[in-house]
Amino acid sequence: xxxxxxxxxxxxxxxxxxxxxxxxxxxxxxxxxENSFNDEAVKRVKEYEHEGDTITHEIVDMLNRxxxxxxxxxxxxxxxxxxxxxxxxxxxxxxxxxxxxxDSKDEYLYEFFVNxxxxxxxxxxxxxxxxxxxxxxxxxMDYCIEINRLENAGDSLRxxxxxxxxxxxxxxxxxxxxxxxxxxxxxxLDSCEHVAKTIEGILVKHG
Amino acid sequence: xxxxxxxxxxxxxxxxxxxxxxxxxxxxxxxxxENSFNDEAVKRVKEYEHEGDTITHEIVDMLNRxxxxxxxxxxxxxxxxxxxxxxxxxxxxxxxxxxxxxDSKDEYLYEFFVNxxxxxxxxxxxxxxxxxxxxxxxxxMDYCIEINRLENAGDSLRxxxxxxxxxxxxxxxxxxxxxxxxxxxxxxLDSCEHVAKTIEGILVKHG
Amino acid sequence: xxxxxxxxxxxxxxxxxxxxxxxxxxxxxxxxxENSFNDEAVKRVKEYEHEGDTITHEIVDMLNRxxxxxxxxxxxxxxxxxxxxxxxxxxxxxxxxxxxxxDSKDEYLYEFFVNxxxxxxxxxxxxxxxxxxxxxxxxxMDYCIEINRLENAGDSLRxxxxxxxxxxxxxxxxxxxxxxxxxxxxxxLDSCEHVAKTIEGILVKHG
Numbered sequence: 001x002x003x004x005x006x007x008x009x010x011x012x013x014x015x016x017x018x019x020x021x022x023x024x025x026x027x028x029x030x031x032x033x034e035n036s037f038n039d040e041a042v043k044r045v046k047e048y049e050h051e052g053d054t055i056t057h058e059i060v061d062m063l064n065r066x067x068x069x070x071x072x073x074x075x076x077x078x079x080x081x082x083x084x085x086x087x088x089x090x091x092x093x094x095x096x097x098x099x100x101x102x103d104s105k106d107e108y109l110y111e112f113f114v115n116x117x118x119x120x121x122x123x124x125x126x127x128x129x130x131x132x133x134x135x136x137x138x139x140x141m142d143y144c145i146e147i148n149r150l151e152n153a154g155d156s157l158r159x160x161x162x163x164x165x166x167x168x169x170x171x172x173x174x175x176x177x178x179x180x181x182x183x184x185x186x187x188x189l190d191s192c193e194h195v196a197k198t199i200e201g202i203l204v205k206h207g
Numbered sequence: 208x209x210x211x212x213x214x215x216x217x218x219x220x221x222x223x224x225x226x227x228x229x230x231x232x233x234x235x236x237x238x239x240x241e242n243s244f245n246d247e248a249v250k251r252v253k254e255y256e257h258e259g260d261t262i263t264h265e266i267v268d269m270l271n272r273x274x275x276x277x278x279x280x281x282x283x284x285x286x287x288x289x290x291x292x293x294x295x296x297x298x299x300x301x302x303x304x305x306x307x308x309x310d311s312k313d314e315y316l317y318e319f320f321v322n323x324x325x326x327x328x329x330x331x332x333x334x335x336x337x338x339x340x341x342x343x344x345x346x347x348m349d350y351c352i353e354i355n356r357l358e359n360a361g362d363s364l365r366x367x368x369x370x371x372x373x374x375x376x377x378x379x380x381x382x383x384x385x386x387x388x389x390x391x392x393x394x395x396l397d398s399c400e401h402v403a404k405t406i407e408g409i410l411v412k413h414g
Numbered sequence: 415x416x417x418x419x420x421x422x423x424x425x426x427x428x429x430x431x432x433x434x435x436x437x438x439x440x441x442x443x444x445x446x447x448e449n450s451f452n453d454e455a456v457k458r459v460k461e462y463e464h465e466g467d468t469i470t471h472e473i474v475d476m477l478n479r480x481x482x483x484x485x486x487x488x489x490x491x492x493x494x495x496x497x498x499x500x501x502x503x504x505x506x507x508x509x510x511x512x513x514x515x516x517d518s519k520d521e522y523l524y525e526f527f528v529n530x531x532x533x534x535x536x537x538x539x540x541x542x543x544x545x546x547x548x549x550x551x552x553x554x555m556d557y558c559i560e561i562n563r564l565e566n567a568g569d570s571l572r573x574x575x576x577x578x579x580x581x582x583x584x585x586x587x588x589x590x591x592x593x594x595x596x597x598x599x600x601x602x603l604d605s606c607e608h609v610a611k612t613i614e615g616i617l618v619k620h621g
Contacts (some may be wrong), residue, residue, distance in 0.1 A: 163514075204474070267614070306577045
């Protein structure tokens with residue numbers, strides 16, 4: 001990876017993929033904060049997801065047309081799919097909120113999105129440094145450690161949120177709904193960590 | 208993959224594996240349609256699963272006795288295990304229906320199995336074309352796109368089914384049971400998509 | 415793998431990782447049997463998990479500093495992470511028991527830990543034989559088959575436990591809590607099988 005061919009287009013597209021997710025998460029977080037999460041917001045998150053799919057297909061198509069790739073073909077393929085999963089899970093949270101007709105004004109949910117935004121931002125920075133991974137390995141690893149820390153914080157947040165839910169919410173149907181929403185939110189943080197692990201794996205392979 | 212050795216036996220066994228799943232799914236769907244899903248049917252789905260295990264072991268054994276394989280050893284190994292997971296999940300749906308003592312006459316569940324049957328059939332066709340993957344890449348990709356479409360349809364179906372469940376079912380225990388049954392049914396479609404992704408990954412690697 | 419370089423340190427660390435998990439599981443099982451699972455026990459399981467993290471980081475660090483590895487870099491990386499997941503899930507069961515304020519005196523839960531202890535012990539033995547994998551392939555495969563058998567037994571145990579739960583427990587909140595605890599316990603057995611599959615994959619690759 002020290003001698004990267006001029007195939008920087010893949011990295012550009014990964015950056016686009018991450019920027020799109022970051023926009024979706026920031027929009028989602030803002031709509032939670034301003035208590036403006038409504039049908040229109042659900043639609044807009046869905047649009048970000050479609051945009052993500054478009055970029056994903058563009059990367060896979062390019063992979064099929066490119067002979068020499070800057071990193072292993074299978075690693076590009078794993079990376080693009082794992083990043084896509086983050087966007088999918090953000091969209092699932094949005095869908096569930098809408099579908100389950102719950103009040104999106106929830107302190108824990110907002111905290112999750114503060115956390116998710118930070119994790120997506122750290123991941124975006126890690127990926128920006130990938131083209132010079134041999135020089136920037138330490139910096140990339142620092143971002144991965146930060147993503148890991150945020151995933152641990154998400155675990156604690158989920159525990160607190162669900163523990164609280166069991167104590168305060170007496171309607172079992174609402175318990176079922178919110179438990180799932182918190183779990184999917186936490187899964188979004190898991191998926192960021194999953195990408196970080198994929199990146200670590202790439203660094204290890206070329207170490 | 209252009210120059211495939213005469214090791215076509217692996218592909219034959221993959222075809223057997225898919226045919227067995229297709230038979231299991233068709234049987235399951237029919238028993239749901241005819242409202243004849245009973246202890247006998249649970250036993251028969253279990254038998255299909257055992258047959259699947261036998262084929263799976265046959266492939267892994269052959270892999271351990273074969274020096275030159277038509278596609279990478281690790282890809283054969285991933286493929287056989289991912290296909291096996293489809294059969295496992297079909298069996299889990301059957302088990303849950305039986306174990307939870309719910310009435311299997313359910314419109315959404317039947318719709319899931321219509322969808323699963325189509326997805327398994329498309330996957331079976333994709334795998335039939337694998338031995339000539341360099342010539343048939345476009346056709347294989349078309350089947351993979353179809354499987355992806357069916358997985359998306361499954362997501363929508365699950366959303367509709369669970370949304371309906373929350374609105375109409377007042378017994379929380381029944382909500383818990385059916386929510387899981389719908390989720391496992393959708394997971395069967397996910398597992399088909401997972402195999403399609405593995406196939407895409409193989410094509411990408413040899414692209 | 416016949417000609418393993420003197421890089422036996424990786425295998426030593428894998429053994430340490432497994433031994434730590436085995437200690438955690440034995441302690442957990444004992445505290446369930448003696449009905450002494452309390453805040454102190456939760457803390458101690460957490461300490462085992464931290465110790466596991468330390469060993470995991472040690473292996474990844476060594477991987478980054480080692481040029482020639484006894485088995486493929488990516489396989490070492492997958493192995494260390496998959497083993498770590500077993501420890502994580504044990505800790506999740508402990509956390510949930512504590513968080514959900516349920517009575518840990520439960521026959522099924524104890525049976526799960528009898529099963530998990532056996533599976534972890536078999537995995538530990540499989541890994542002890544990895545340095546001589548070409549000579550000991552049959553023995554390693556036997557341990558993997560045993561782990562597979564225990565995972566199947568875990569599936570049946572979960573079915574029985576949840577079926578019983580649905581029949582006897584009338585409080586839906588308690589159903590939700592115990593269903594998850596049984597599912598995570600079973601996931602710990604799945605994670606053992608996952609490591610066994612990774613080992614099988616390594617044997618297949620070098621077969």
